[in-house]
Amino acid sequence: MVALLGGGLLCLLLVNTILATGAFRITALQEGNVALTQRVQALQAQIAAEEAPSALARRAQALGMVAPPLAHYLDLRTGKIVSQPQQVPGVPTVPGYVP
């Protein structure tokens, strides 16, 4: 009888200890989770800022790039380029246009 009671108490103590340990572990993991979430969000915001069209345009211009005046289209049935290259100079075709 005493052994049963003692054993029961010990088991209860063990269970409580394990639960308490679990609670500490959960708290520690949650803190870690918050830190990781913050890191992910900070990186996402950074990526989004770098991906912004304005940022891309600025960096492309810094590299000396210019926007293509017109895209060329190839008609697969005829095998001909639909847009005529001579119509597509490297600078805006419209006279008087100052960007």
Added chain:
Amino acid sequence: MTAPGGDGGSRPRGPGRPPVASGPRRPGAGRPRDNAARSRASDPRGTRPGGLPPGRGTPGPGTPPRPGRTDPSGRPPAEGPPGARRPAPRRAAARRPAPRRPAARRRPARRPARRPPARRATIRRARPDRRLQASLGCVAIALSLVAGRLIQLQALEGAKYRALAEQSKLQVIRIPAERGTITTADGTILAMTVQDDTVTASPQQIKGTTPQATASMRQQVASLLAGPLHMTQSAILGKLYHPSSPDYVVLAQAVPAATGNQVEAILAAHNLAGVNTAPTYVRVYPNGELAANLVGFTTSSGPGGDLNGQAGIEQSFNSLLAGRDGSEEVQTATSGQPIPFGTGKVRPLVPGGDVRLTILSALQYQAEQACAQRVKANKADSCTIVVEQPATGRILALAQYPTYLPSNVTSLASTVDLPVSAVFPPGSTAKVITAAAALEHGQTPMAPYTVPQQIVVHGFPFRDADPHPTERLTLAGVLAHSSNVGMVQVAEHVSPQVQYRYYRAFGVGVPTGLPLPSASDGLLPPVSQWWGDERYTLAFGQGVAATAVQMAGVYATIANGGVRVTPSIVAGTTGSSGQFVPAPRAHRQRVIKPTTARELISILQQVPYLDATLAYQPWGEIPGYSVASKTGTAQVWDAKAHCLCQYGSSYIGMAPATHPQVVVAVNIQNPRKADYFGNYVAGPAFWQVMRFALQALKIPPDGGKRPYVRLTAP
């Protein structure tokens, strides 16, 4: 303790009572009940020797030992003479202190030393009141111990335990839902939520035993935190000595999470308490001004820093974006650890939903750039550009200038979404509405008109913007040359009711259906309120006001073969389930016949050519593509000067004209630099945005052939 009384009655004893060696026991003296109990317990097998009186459990002398019998101690039956079993004498000795009283009375002489009869009588029954008193005393002593402990806990150490209880009481932890994102159709994030830290201090915890110790501790905190928080030491000290409330002061807000962790590490390393970091949610707009007029902005309020949308999508989709905060009731220990198996009432949070717009970020950026450039070049007040896909009603760009930074709103006036809320007289761009009504009510594109420089109709004079000799123009020519005088005559063929109906069918004066908080319906008075020349001014877009989105919708309807698709700005939403829910299919309604739409497009295809050849403004000329467009220059009421002396310049067009897939509508208000004509002021923005849109949407060129339309009449 046995109850006193029962004088003379036999006192039952345990079953193993040994036989009394001297003299036979009177069977009649024992209670039958007791005897039965005794016999049951002592004789489990029920084999009772006949000669024994009931109740004699233990074999007496002369009784043979029963085979297989075990005594209570578990030993095997001892071998030996009957009655010489070892346990018997021992038990007899053990039981002797409480023998039956009658026996004791009867035989006082035999055991005088063991049981003084007088003493036993005193305790047992003679003085029950004293026994009561004695037990009362015991109870009183026990109760006074309890009471003493109570006083110790409640009164002497009460404050200490109250404080402990205060710390370990039930806490409701708020689990904030993260506000969802707003993205463009191509996934560019326009608005998102990040967590950063708010660093707070509790000055009462940064306190030593002496004022000197306190000062040195606070100085240490200030010197350690000044670097990471980018604050001066004196600023930190000032906050510690002059906190906003006795035990709380915010040291720094919107601290990056990394810095917050650094602060925690520094404080832990120096074993300092009293400075805490708490995560807070902040709305960030990684694209800055991009589509800011559409996205809107948020303000934070309340102790938890709840974000509330104040304009645009942030406002109209506030509840979806915000989600719903959850909460959890936990019992926490003094250390702040939640106690497992606490009461734990949990209200689950609903995460914030996401909104995906129909906007294309690159196109939006180009449109905003073009707007900014035109406003600066023309010293204009504002510019709006709407790019719409006619077949779906999707708005691909909704640009304006000036715009604002949603993360730094300085004035509410700057946050107005001009393309949906600012109304302006559309001017010549609205001529297509009256022309469409006329074409469906008996007129043809070839219908001839005589167009002088000025005309007086029903007493109202009208004139064309550019001086010209009297011409003979077809209806197509009137529209392509944008003659007010001609349109006044065209309007004569359309009744006011029909004209009003066409305006509304094209979407002017009716709600746009866009889920934007400040969207305007435009201003189109009902026919009963028309006065004077309204019928004629409506023919060239004066006396009515529309938004940029509504005017884009007029041309999208024509571009879509006469079927108006209600414009949409939201492609879909992602709710708490995580599933993307596309926006419901846009409402479609036929406004004009396909043939009318085709005729109008053919006429509008003449405009870029006329602009380029007659006015040297080739903003509708895009190599490889046929463009149908219309310019407009409207007179705008100047509220300060009280006259129609401001101008609004428009350029709206579609491409490729053979199968229009994109409509670009540009409107610039109050250009003050030089010219105010639509082609000159707004044309360049149209050209830039349309050219980019054709590329970005990968629309192949259609060859750019212009159909022949006769503009002059014989």
